Amino acid sequence: MAADYIIYGSEHSLFTGKVRAYMRYKGLNWEERTASRQVYLDVILPNIGAPIIPILETAEGQYVQDTTDIIDFLEDRHPDFSVYPETPVQRLVALLLELYGDEWLMIPAMHYRWSVLDQQYDFVMSEFGRLSAPGASTEEQIAIGESISKPFSAMVPHLGITADTIPGIEITYLALLDQLEQHFSQFDFLLGSRPSIGDYGLMGPLYAHLGRDPVPKALMQQRAPSVYAWVERMNGPQPLSGQFLEHDVIPDTLLPILKTMCCDQLPDVLDVIKHNSAWLRETPGGNIPRFLGHHAFTSGPAAGERFISSYAQWLFQRAWLHYQSLNGDARVAADTLLDSIGGRSALNVSISHWLERRAGQLELVEGQLPHL
Numbered sequence: 001m002a003a004d005y006i007i008y009g010s011e012h013s014l015f016t017g018k019v020r021a022y023m024r025y026k027g028l029n030w031e032e033r034t035a036s037r038q039v040y041l042d043v044i045l046p047n048i049g050a051p052i053i054p055i056l057e058t059a060e061g062q063y064v065q066d067t068t069d070i071i072d073f074l075e076d077r078h079p080d081f082s083v084y085p086e087t088p089v090q091r092l093v094a095l096l097l098e099l100y101g102d103e104w105l106m107i108p109a110m111h112y113r114w115s116v117l118d119q120q121y122d123f124v125m126s127e128f129g130r131l132s133a134p135g136a137s138t139e140e141q142i143a144i145g146e147s148i149s150k151p152f153s154a155m156v157p158h159l160g161i162t163a164d165t166i167p168g169i170e171i172t173y174l175a176l177l178d179q180l181e182q183h184f185s186q187f188d189f190l191l192g193s194r195p196s197i198g199d200y201g202l203m204g205p206l207y208a209h210l211g212r213d214p215v216p217k218a219l220m221q222q223r224a225p226s227v228y229a230w231v232e233r234m235n236g237p238q239p240l241s242g243q244f245l246e247h248d249v250i251p252d253t254l255l256p257i258l259k260t261m262c263c264d265q266l267p268d269v270l271d272v273i274k275h276n277s278a279w280l281r282e283t284p285g286g287n288i289p290r291f292l293g294h295h296a297f298t299s300g301p302a303a304g305e306r307f308i309s310s311y312a313q314w315l316f317q318r319a320w321l322h323y324q325s326l327n328g329d330a331r332v333a334a335d336t337l338l339d340s341i342g343g344r345s346a347l348n349v350s351i352s353h354w355l356e357r358r359a360g361q362l363e364l365v366e367g368q369l370p371h372l
Ligand SMILES: N[C@@H](CCC(=O)N[C@@H](CS)C(=O)NCC(=O)O)C(=O)O
Pocket: 013, 014, 015, 016, 051, 052, 053, 054, 065, 066, 067, 068, 102
């Protein structure tokens, strides 16, 4: 039977790992195709307008880019066993952790791929080479990988990964591994026996880089075996099974992770929002560049500069909109959680310029704040 869906991506791509795990959980009739150079030329560039993976192709010939949009597109079509909790606080936590995985855990992911490259050189380079030239010899793939991986390795300093910040990035990542180990030794997924959108957000960095590249994979297996077991569970799930915890409970084991997120990432996102708004005031109706210069950031004890990623606002808006739509007891419950993790003021920020994605481009544009 021909597949209903095709995902074009690659095994070593962070965001392909996120969507692959989702496709498997939903039990869809789909196949994955390697995004070779030919696929970039024939499929991705003509239909998406930019060289980015993963992308979804439907049997009807629709194309969707961005893992969040892909998941939402498929959730609409296949609503059973939704990965979005219906209860207010769990949904908020799931959305926050998607943002954390997608945009912030890219820092340790990229660090443990590129800063320890000398210890995993042939593996990483041949992975890139295999993507472009699946039929070539390993030596040829390494040579091709050296060339096509340059834009990715060039991102490292812009993500704030430098000699000064690396010790702090490692301390923060090891703490995260220990906290996740506590959690996954008790729960199959973040919010119970069913994976949520938060699990998929974490899966991107924790699989393709941190759970697969040789150096960080060995670290995870040795220091946090339950986290590694979660990675394997995410990759080999029982489709359409499991439940979120009853009574909208957030396990205590998630609180330290959420606190770190609120302390490290949310100030960064709030500053991104300011920069996006300032840019739009200067350039009404424009396409916001994906990167708007650099700003200061902290990650645990690490302090440095990283790029201002305009896209972070779009992902944050999802959690913000959900929180802002809550009333009565649901709002009180969300506020209680946010107070305990230090996130209440961030979720109450006012957003003067609402952002939207537009098909055929990666740059965000100003949109209309949905009705609350
Ligand atoms: N936010 C996007 C990001 C996709 C992404 O960054 N993909 C990487 C590979 S994992 C890529 O192709 N990057 C090229 C680029 O960003 O221009 C998503 O959720 O799909």
